[in-house]
Amino acid sequence: MAELGKKYCVYCLAEVSPLRFRCTECQDIELCPECFSAGAEIGHHRRYHGYQLVDGGRFTLWGPEAEGGWTSREEQLLLDAIEQFGFGNWVSGGADESRAGPCLGHPPRADRPCPGTRSKEDMAAHVGASRTPQEVMEHYVSMYIHGNLGKACIPDTIPNRVTDHTCPSGGPLSPSLTTPLPPLDISVAEQQQLGYMPLRDDYEIEYDQDAETLISGLSVNYDDDDVEIELKRAHVDMYVRKLKERQRRKNIARDYNLVPAFLGKDKKEKEKTLKRKITKEEKELRLKLRPLYQFMSCKEFDDLFENMHKEKMLRAKIRELQRYRRNGITKMEESAEYEAARHKREKRKENKNLAGSKRGKEDGKDGEFAAIENLPGFELLSDREKVLCSSLNLSPARYVTVKTIIIKDHLQKRQGIPSKSRLPSYLDKVLKKRILNFLTESGWISRDAS
Numbered sequence: 348m349a350e351l352g353k354k355y356c357v358y359c360l361a362e363v364s365p366l367r368f369r370c371t372e373c374q375d376i377e378l379c380p381e382c383f384s385a386g387a388e389i390g391h392h393r394r395y396h397g398y399q400l401v402d403g404g405r406f407t408l409w410g411p412e413a414e415g416g417w418t419s420r421e422e423q424l425l426l427d428a429i430e431q432f433g434f435g436n437w438v439s440g441g442a443d444e445s446r447a448g449p450c451l452g453h454p455p456r457a458d459r460p461c462p463g464t465r466s467k468e469d470m471a472a473h474v475g476a477s478r479t480p481q482e483v484m485e486h487y488v489s490m491y492i493h494g495n496l497g498k499a500c501i502p503d504t505i506p507n508r509v510t511d512h513t514c515p516s517g518g519p520l521s522p523s524l525t526t527p528l529p530p531l532d533i534s535v536a537e538q539q540q541l542g543y544m545p546l547r548d549d550y551e552i553e554y555d556q557d558a559e560t561l562i563s564g565l566s567v568n569y570d571d572d573d574v575e576i577e578l579k580r581a582h583v584d585m586y587v588r589k590l591k592e593r594q595r596r597k598n599i600a601r602d603y604n605l606v607p608a609f610l611g612k613d614k615k616e617k618e619k620t621l622k623r624k625i626t627k628e629e630k631e632l633r634l635k636l637r638p639l640y641q642f643m644s645c646k647e648f649d650d651l652f653e654n655m656h657k658e659k660m661l662r663a664k665i666r667e668l669q670r671y672r673r674n675g676i677t678k679m680e681e682s683a684e685y686e687a688a689r690h691k692r693e694k695r696k697e698n699k700n701l702a703g704s705k706r707g708k709e710d711g712k713d714g715e716f717a718a719i720e721n722l723p724g725f726e727l728l729s730d731r732e733k734v735l736c737s738s739l740n741l742s743p744a745r746y747v748t749v750k751t752i753i754i755k756d757h758l759q760k761r762q763g764i765p766s767k768s769r770l771p772s773y774l775d776k777v778l779k780k781r782i783l784n785f786l787t788e789s790g791w792i793s794r795d796a797s
């Protein structure tokens with residue numbers, strides 16, 4: 348038997364007290380949501396008739412276990428409060444405010460407060476005394492924003508929404524694009540000389556001074572077409588590139604101490620920090636590699652040359668060890684003895700050469716045979732023979748040939764063997780006489796033979 352105060356579906360006889368659909372054309376026809384969805388017909392009632400939703404305010408939209416007892420009436424009051432008071436500053440850090448927007452897309456009206464001017468306590472009071480402000484906030488955030496309804500209705504990117512491009516999260520005009528550097532440690536007079544503003548780390552005349560004119564006249568309008576939007580984006584992109592290039596130049600000036608170099612303050616600092624003496628070859632190599640400075644920091648470039656110097660020293664050490672091995676030295680103790688003997692030998696050779704040059708100077712000669720020292724046979728001559736060849740302008744090879752012929756003829760005559768003079772044709776009488784006198788004085792041949 349049906350209980351009093353309860354309503355039942357006329358088709359399946361299920362209880363429909365919380366929620367039912369009443370036909371507006373047939374009397375006493377009330378259907379449950381399942382029969383209504385299936386298009387049930389009974390008697391004169393047809394599925395295409397008009398219907399009226401009868402809500403008792405006790406059913407739940409999400410299920411009692413998921414909602415914690417939120418009824419449809421409370422859901423409706425919550426949505427009315429959201430539309431009336433606006434989302435605004437209701438949530439502090441708990442909700443995805445960037446997706447939801449201030450008022451879920453509803454513009455402010457004259458008959459309601461501006462979004463963000465009311466708190467969550469006002470919304471909780473509008474829903475009912477049975478719900479606390481924290482409970483109201485968590486229910487709306489979990490079901491309408493982060494739930495399936497929010498994922499299906501709220502787009503990831505809201506169209507025609509103004510974006511803050513100066514935010515520090517990497518926007519086109521974000522301050523993070525140009526990370527501020529610490530101010531330069533220079534005096535006030537030097538700051539005035541450079542036009543430097545230390546608090547802003549800027550100069551009165553920056554690189555590409557007119558770069559800001561690209562965006563100074565830009566304005567965003569909602570009625571811009573695609574071409575105008577792309578053109579404005581191109582202007583912003585060009586401006587960002589100029590800012591990055593300006594900052595890159597400042598970083599290079601800081602990294603390579605160009606400001607102290609301009610002010611003439613880097614010479615003493617270089618002398619203090621100089622670890623080793625730079626050779627002429629390394630200076631020339633640094634000049635050749637100067638175009639690569641912009642791709643490397645100052646420390647990286649110094650490390651590069653320091654490593655190149657270490658490589659050069661290692662190669663020299665390897666050649667030295669190979670020389671020891673060629674000379675049969677296998678222990679470092681033997682190498683010390685070998686180096687000492689080699690040093691003495693080179694010292695004796697140097698002293699001998701020095702003594703020979705002194706004798707040449709005492710004889711009135713310079714001891715320098717630039718004209719014949721690079722010719723073949725020069726090492727076979729004595730010091731006096733070198734002087735003779737240099738004075739006669741005769742090559743060492745020709746002199747040795749003439750000397751050999753003269754001495755051989757002299758020996759054959761002493762043995763009684765007849766010989767015919769075979770002196771070369773380039774030897775005239777003057778040269779022959781000078782050479783014969785020199786050989787006679789040196790004791791190579793007797794005076795009678797000459």
